[in-house]
Amino acid sequence: MDALLVPLATALGASVDQIKLIFCLLVAYPLGSVFIRIPASQPSLRHLFNLLVSAFFFIPVLNLPWGFIQLLASVLGTYFIAANVKGPMMPWIVFAHAIRALYELSYETIEITGPQMVLTMKLTTFAWNVWDGRRPAEDLDRWQIQKRVIKYPSLLEFLGFSLYFPGLLVGPYIDYTSYSSLIDGSLFKSANPELKKAPRRPIPTGRKRVAYRKMLVGLLFLGAFVVLGPKFHFGIALTPWFLSQDLLRRIVIFQFCGFIERCKYYAIWTLTEGAGILTGHGFTGYSPSGESLWDGAANVRIQTIEFPPNFKVLLDSWNINTNIWLRECIYKRVTPKGKKPGFRSSMLTFLTSAFWHGIAPGYYLTFVFGGFITAAARLCRSGFRPLVLPSPGAPTMAVKHIYDVAGTLASILLLNYVAAPFMLLTLTDSLEAWRRLHWYGFWMVGSALVFFYSGGSKYLQKLQKKHAKPAVVAEANKMPQTPGPLVVPPLEGAVQNLVVKS
Numbered sequence: 001m002d003a004l005l006v007p008l009a010t011a012l013g014a015s016v017d018q019i020k021l022i023f024c025l026l027v028a029y030p031l032g033s034v035f036i037r038i039p040a041s042q043p044s045l046r047h048l049f050n051l052l053v054s055a056f057f058f059i060p061v062l063n064l065p066w067g068f069i070q071l072l073a074s075v076l077g078t079y080f081i082a083a084n085v086k087g088p089m090m091p092w093i094v095f096a097h098a099i100r101a102l103y104e105l106s107y108e109t110i111e112i113t114g115p116q117m118v119l120t121m122k123l124t125t126f127a128w129n130v131w132d133g134r135r136p137a138e139d140l141d142r143w144q145i146q147k148r149v150i151k152y153p154s155l156l157e158f159l160g161f162s163l164y165f166p167g168l169l170v171g172p173y174i175d176y177t178s179y180s181s182l183i184d185g186s187l188f189k190s191a192n193p194e195l196k197k198a199p200r201r202p203i204p205t206g207r208k209r210v211a212y213r214k215m216l217v218g219l220l221f222l223g224a225f226v227v228l229g230p231k232f233h234f235g236i237a238l239t240p241w242f243l244s245q246d247l248l249r250r251i252v253i254f255q256f257c258g259f260i261e262r263c264k265y266y267a268i269w270t271l272t273e274g275a276g277i278l279t280g281h282g283f284t285g286y287s288p289s290g291e292s293l294w295d296g297a298a299n300v301r302i303q304t305i306e307f308p309p310n311f312k313v314l315l316d317s318w319n320i321n322t323n324i325w326l327r328e329c330i331y332k333r334v335t336p337k338g339k340k341p342g343f344r345s346s347m348l349t350f351l352t353s354a355f356w357h358g359i360a361p362g363y364y365l366t367f368v369f370g371g372f373i374t375a376a377a378r379l380c381r382s383g384f385r386p387l388v389l390p391s392p393g394a395p396t397m398a399v400k401h402i403y404d405v406a407g408t409l410a411s412i413l414l415l416n417y418v419a420a421p422f423m424l425l426t427l428t429d430s431l432e433a434w435r436r437l438h439w440y441g442f443w444m445v446g447s448a449l450v451f452f453y454s455g456g457s458k459y460l461q462k463l464q465k466k467h468a469k470p471a472v473v474a475e476a477n478k479m480p481q482t483p484g485p486l487v488v489p490p491l492e493g494a495v496q497n498l499v500v501k502s
Helices: 002-012 016-037 043-061 065-084 090-103 109-133 142-147 155-162 176-184 207-228 234-238 247-279 302-306 311-316 320-331 343-357 361-388 398-424 427-436 440-467 470-476 491-501
Strands: none
Touching: 002 016, 016 043, 016 207, 016 247, 043 065, 043 155, 043 176, 065 090, 065 109, 065 155, 090 109, 109 142, 109 155, 109 176, 109 320, 109 343, 142 176, 142 320, 155 176, 207 247, 234 247, 234 398, 234 427, 247 302, 247 398, 302 311, 311 320, 311 361, 311 398, 320 343, 343 361, 361 398, 361 427, 361 440, 398 427, 398 440
C-alpha cells in the first residue's frame, strides 16, 4: 500500500501516517456496507470479516504487524482471564493487563497507542460486564443489568467484538451487548411504540443517508484542520507574533485556534461514526414520524460543544464514550457498596484517566483545572439560574437571554483555556501560554469560587427564596449527578471538599 499512499502524501504535503489513517477511515465506509450484507444467520462470517479487515488495516496499510500482535495479546489475555478468574478482582486484573500494554517499550509504541487506548476501554468494560453477569440482578443498577454478559462468548465471537473495525483505530468503542445485538440483528427489532406500522425491512432505511452525511461533515472538518491547522493552533501562543498583539486580540485569536484544534477530533470521530452506522451500529429506534434514528454511535455533539448552554453540558458532549467508561468502570466501581461517591472515588477516577492518557504534565494541568471549572460552573448555575427563570406560563425575560449568552461565552473561553495544556503537553509551554493570556481562566474560576465560598452562595439563596417560587428554584437547581467527560468529571467533588476545608 505504500506505493499508493506515499506519493499521495507527498503530493498533498501531509505525513504518510496521516494519509494512511484517513485512508483506513474512508475505506471503512464501503467495507461497512459489505459487513451489513453478510446475513445475520451467518454470525461467524461477520466476526471473521471484522478480524480480516482489522488485519488489513494494521499489516499492509499501517505496516504495524507487531502492533497488531500486541493488540491480539491484550485481547487473548483478557479472554482467558475473564473466563477463568471468578473472583471480584477479575476486572481489575484485566485492567492491569490491558493498560500495561500502553507502557511497553517497542519501536511501534507511539503508533499503536491510540488503538490500545480504545481497546483498553473495550476490554475493561467487557470484564465488568462479565462480572455483573455473575452477580445477583438485585445488586445491579440499570446500566449494569442492560450490559451484563451472562453467556460467555466463543473465541471467534470475542475476536470479532474486540477487533470491530469501524472504531478500532480511534474509537469510539462498542460494548459487547451492543455488538452482539448488531451481529444477530436484534438491534433492529426494537421500534418506537408510537409507530402505527412497523417497517417491513429488517434493516431500517435512512442508514446510508445519515452515514454519508457524517462522512461529508467529517471531511469538511478535516479540510478545515488541514488548511488552517498549520497557522492556527495553541502553539501560536508561544510565538513572538502572538505576544506582539494586544490582550483582547490574543484572547480572540486563541478561541479560533481552539476551534481549529478541535476540528481534527470532530473529523475522525464523525468519520468513524458514519462507518459504524453503515454496519448498523448506532440505531436507536424511530421517531414518531417513522424516521430511523442513528444517535447511538456518536462520540461528540459538535453544535452543543461550540454553543454550549453551560460547561457541564459541554463536557457531556465531548468524548462521550470515554465519559461512560470512566463513570461505569472506574467511578462507580471504586465506591464501596452502600456509600455515595466522594473524595476517594473522585481522585481515583482522576488518576486513572490521567494514567490512561499518559504522563505528560499538560494532561494533569487540564484535568485538575477542569475539576475546578466544573465546581465553579455548578455553583454559578445553582446560584444565578433560579433568579432569571420566568414563572410557569410567564414569558422569558431579557435577563434570561443575557444569562444564556454569558454562560455560552464563559464556557467556550474556559474550554479553550483549559484545553491548551492538553495539546502543548509540557509544563513550561502550558504555563507560558497561560501567562501570555494573563491567566484569564484562573481569574474567572478563582473569582467565582471566592465569591461563592465567602458568602455569595448564602446571599443568592436568600434572593431565590425572596423572588422565586420553590418549584422554580428546585427545577433550576436540577443537575445530572453523573460525572461528565474531560475525562475527570468526578474531580469536581474533590475540588469542592478542598475549597471548603481551606
